Amino acid sequence: MLRDQHLNVVRFDMTDVKGHILQYGARAGFFRYLSRHLFRETVDELYFDKYLNELDRLYLLVDEFQYIFESKDLYDASSDFFRSLSSKNVTYVCVGTFKVVDLLSDDNPLGSPYNKATFIPMPFFTTEELGKLFRLYSEFFDEIIPIDIQSVIMHESFGHPASFMILLKLYHDHRTNSPIEWNRLLKENLESYLNGTHIKIIRALRMMKSTDLAHVRDLTAIKNEYWKVDLSDLNEIDKYLLNIGILVPLTKDRGSNRISFTSNVIFRVVFREVWPKPNSLQIQDVKDPLSLLVRALQNITPTTIINERVRNLHGPSEKAFQAAVFCVMNELLPTSMDCLFEVRIREHEALDLMVIQDNNDWCGYEFKVEKISSAQFKDPVKQAKRYAEYFRMNIYLVNFYHDGGSTPAVVNVPKDVTLVNVKYNAECTKFTINTIDNETSINVS
CATH class of the missing domain: 1.10.10 (Arc Repressor Mutant, subunit A)
Structure with missing residues (x-):
C-alpha cells in the first residue's frame, strides 16, 4: 500500500490539468494537480521529492500524454517531474497519440527523462481479442450480441479500443439486432457517445x-x-x-x-465536419429517388470531387461521388428521412447509400464509374440485385461517365434495379441524367 489510505495505482488525464494551469500557471498548476492525485493533498513542488520517497510501489497511468506539448512551460514541468521518478519506486505508463514519438528526438537526449523509456505503438484489438471481448460481454450480461452486429462493430472500430467501447456502449443501451436499425442508431446517436x-x-x-x-x-x-x-x-x-x-x-x-x-x-x-451542408428539403419536395438524386447533384461542391488525389484515370472515383452525394443528401432530407452510409450485407460488401423514411426502407443507391460496355455492367447489375433482394427495396445503380467518351450500352436490369447513367463534364458543374424513361440536364452553381 502507498501511504495511509493511498492507492498503489493512480490514473490521470493530462488534459484535465488545464483548469489548474489557467488558475495557477503551467508549472504550479501541473504540480498542484499531480499532488492532489498522488498524495490527496496540495503539495508544493519543493516537497515533491520528499513525498515521493515515502511511497512504496506506485503504478502511474497517464492518458492524453501528447498534451505536454501544449506549451514549453508545461513540457518543462512534466519533464522535470518524470526525471525525478528515475530514482523512485514508480512505474509509469503514458498513452498518447503519434505526437509522443517527438520525445524520441529530444534536443537534449542525455538529459531527457524519456531517453530510457520504451516507446510501443498502442496495439489495436485483434479479431481474436474482439471475439473474446464479445464473449465476456455475453457472460457478464447473459446476452449474446447478434453476429451481424458484432461484425459491424468490428468493422466500424477497426479494433481501435476507444471506438470499440463507444460502439459497445451504443449497442448496450439500445440492444438492436438489425444492421439497418444499427446504422440509423449510429447516425442519430454517435455524437452523444463521443468521448474526449x-x-x-x-x-x-x-x-x-x-x-x-x-x-x-x-x-x-x-x-x-x-x-x-x-x-x-x-x-x-x-x-x-x-x-x-x-x-x-x-x-x-x-x-x-x-x-x-x-x-x-x-x-x-471527420466526414461530417469537412463536407459542405445545404439547406434541407420539405417532405413534399422529395418526390422519388431519382428526383432526390437530381437535387443532390445540384447541390454538390465540384471542388470536393475533382481533386487529383481522388481521381481515377478518366475522372472522380466512385468513393468521391459517394462521399459528395451522401453529405449533400444527408442534409437535404427532411426530419422523417435519413441517409445511411455503407450498409453492410456481409464483411466485405456494403450498399453505398440507403435512404429510409420513418424507419422504413425507401431506396438504395450504388455508385459506379465509367461502365460503358454490356460486359462491364454484368457484375454491378448482379451486385445491385443482391442488395435489392437482401434489403427488399429498389436499388438505383448510378453510373457516372465523362462527356467526350463513349455512351454506355443499353442493358437489361431486373425489375427491382433502376439503371441511371450520369454524364458529367470535366469541372463536374454539369450533369446529364439518363434513365430508360427520360433525360434530365442540370447545372451546379
Whole structure:
C-alpha cells in the first residue's frame, strides 16, 4: 500500500490539468494537480521529492500524454517531474497519440527523462481479442450480441479500443439486432457517445485553415481504406492529423509505411465536419429517388470531387461521388428521412447509400464509374440485385461517365434495379441524367 489510505495505482488525464494551469500557471498548476492525485493533498513542488520517497510501489497511468506539448512551460514541468521518478519506486505508463514519438528526438537526449523509456505503438484489438471481448460481454450480461452486429462493430472500430467501447456502449443501451436499425442508431446517436478524444478532434477540425480542411476532405474520398506514405517525410498537415489521432500508422502486420483513418467512428466524425451542408428539403419536395438524386447533384461542391488525389484515370472515383452525394443528401432530407452510409450485407460488401423514411426502407443507391460496355455492367447489375433482394427495396445503380467518351450500352436490369447513367463534364458543374424513361440536364452553381 502507498501511504495511509493511498492507492498503489493512480490514473490521470493530462488534459484535465488545464483548469489548474489557467488558475495557477503551467508549472504550479501541473504540480498542484499531480499532488492532489498522488498524495490527496496540495503539495508544493519543493516537497515533491520528499513525498515521493515515502511511497512504496506506485503504478502511474497517464492518458492524453501528447498534451505536454501544449506549451514549453508545461513540457518543462512534466519533464522535470518524470526525471525525478528515475530514482523512485514508480512505474509509469503514458498513452498518447503519434505526437509522443517527438520525445524520441529530444534536443537534449542525455538529459531527457524519456531517453530510457520504451516507446510501443498502442496495439489495436485483434479479431481474436474482439471475439473474446464479445464473449465476456455475453457472460457478464447473459446476452449474446447478434453476429451481424458484432461484425459491424468490428468493422466500424477497426479494433481501435476507444471506438470499440463507444460502439459497445451504443449497442448496450439500445440492444438492436438489425444492421439497418444499427446504422440509423449510429447516425442519430454517435455524437452523444463521443468521448474526449473525438470531441477534441472536432474542435481541431473547426480551427483548421480552409486549405487544410480541403486536404482532409480529399482523404475521406480516397477509394482505399489506407494509403502508402513515407513516415520519415510527412507533410505538415498529415503529421498533424497523426498527432491528434485522426490518422494512425498501420502496424507491420497490416502493412508498413501505410496510414489510415484510426477507425470508422473517427472517419464518420471527420466526414461530417469537412463536407459542405445545404439547406434541407420539405417532405413534399422529395418526390422519388431519382428526383432526390437530381437535387443532390445540384447541390454538390465540384471542388470536393475533382481533386487529383481522388481521381481515377478518366475522372472522380466512385468513393468521391459517394462521399459528395451522401453529405449533400444527408442534409437535404427532411426530419422523417435519413441517409445511411455503407450498409453492410456481409464483411466485405456494403450498399453505398440507403435512404429510409420513418424507419422504413425507401431506396438504395450504388455508385459506379465509367461502365460503358454490356460486359462491364454484368457484375454491378448482379451486385445491385443482391442488395435489392437482401434489403427488399429498389436499388438505383448510378453510373457516372465523362462527356467526350463513349455512351454506355443499353442493358437489361431486373425489375427491382433502376439503371441511371450520369454524364458529367470535366469541372463536374454539369450533369446529364439518363434513365430508360427520360433525360434530365442540370447545372451546379
